[in-house]
Amino acid sequence: MLEIARGAARAVITPDGAGLKSYEVAGVPYVETYDDQPPMGSGAVLVPWPNRTAGGKWVLDGVEQQLEVTEPARDNAIHGLVRRVPWTVVEHTGSLVVLEAEAAGPGWPVPLRTTISYALDDHGLTVSHGVHNIGSARTPFGVGTHPYPRAGNSATDETSLSLAATTVLPVDADSMIPTGPAEPVSGDYDFRVARLLEGVKLDTAFGGCEPVDGLVRHVLRGPEGAVELWADPDFKWVQVYTPDDYPGRGRAVAVEPMTCPPDALNSGVDLIWLNPGDSWAGRWGLRPLD
Numbered sequence: 001m002l003e004i005a006r007g008a009a010r011a012v013i014t015p016d017g018a019g020l021k022s023y024e025v026a027g028v029p030y031v032e033t034y035d036d037q038p039p040m041g042s043g044a045v046l047v048p049w050p051n052r053t054a055g056g057k058w059v060l061d062g063v064e065q066q067l068e069v070t071e072p073a074r075d076n077a078i079h080g081l082v083r084r085v086p087w088t089v090v091e092h093t094g095s096l097v098v099l100e101a102e103a104a105g106p107g108w109p110v111p112l113r114t115t116i117s118y119a120l121d122d123h124g125l126t127v128s129h130g131v132h133n134i135g136s137a138r139t140p141f142g143v144g145t146h147p148y149p150r151a152g153n154s155a156t157d158e159t160s161l162s163l164a165a166t167t168v169l170p171v172d173a174d175s176m177i178p179t180g181p182a183e184p185v186s187g188d189y190d191f192r193v194a195r196l197l198e199g200v201k202l203d204t205a206f207g208g209c210e211p212v213d214g215l216v217r218h219v220l221r222g223p224e225g226a227v228e229l230w231a232d233p234d235f236k237w238v239q240v241y242t243p244d245d246y247p248g249r250g251r252a253v254a255v256e257p258m259t260c261p262p263d264a265l266n267s268g269v270d271l272i273w274l275n276p277g278d279s280w281a282g283r284w285g286l287r288p289l290d
Helices: none
Strands: 002-008 011-012 020-025 045-046 052-056 059-060 063-066 076-078 088-092 098-105 108-121 124-132 139-141 144-147 159-161 203-207 216-222 227-232 237-241 253-256 270-276 279-288
Touching: 002 088, 002 098, 011 108, 011 124, 020 124, 020 270, 052 059, 063 108, 108 139, 124 270, 216 253, 227 253, 270 279
Parallel strands: none
Antiparallel strands: 002 011, 011 020, 045 144, 052 076, 059 063, 088 098, 098 108, 108 124, 124 279, 139 270, 144 253, 159 216, 203 237, 216 227, 227 279, 237 253
């Protein structure tokens, strides 16, 4: 494990998958943690696509590609290529760790070098992603991550959630693949004003995330703490998942910033394209609130 610290803040990152295992300030946790293997995608880095690709199939320059079907029960390729591979540590200082890996393999013909840095400062934890096209052809990609933020020591059902999202994506209940374009949020899917999570059941992709003062902002607030998950404007999407059985916690909530929606390799919605030799960078982070 790779630990970083600054003042009262501490974070732990896993070298396998480069995922965020824990983040706390003065002993107060702001993400769910775990003992051994990351459960339910906890902390995972999702490159070169987040969420699901139907049947693992997509087309690049007229050629059908077949990714490994890593969610066989739903016949999907899920969460990219790098969440279970060893990453190389590029730099590790007191408050910063930088790692890199290559995203390549069957069904992904143009290799990408991806980097991630975790940095602690006086305001919180900043996570910076980089993607570089090291292949010889133009390629699309998406980036996401899978944290389970928490409002300090507050119970999940006593926590309220607000999202920057203005749309929600309809999906097939069995495959979790989109059935149509995003629709304006309303009713049970409208979190533009904070709502208590008690009784809320979500495994839902929200879009149209609108920045405020230059950043997309999602907030969890409870009686024993609060945290903002912020992201650069490229993170136009967020998946929210509310399992009842997170190990050692029970009810938890994943708030997953994404640059594109589920099955974007087929729909083309909000994919980022890179020419050979070109790079992209984007950031998100966690900021404890009063």
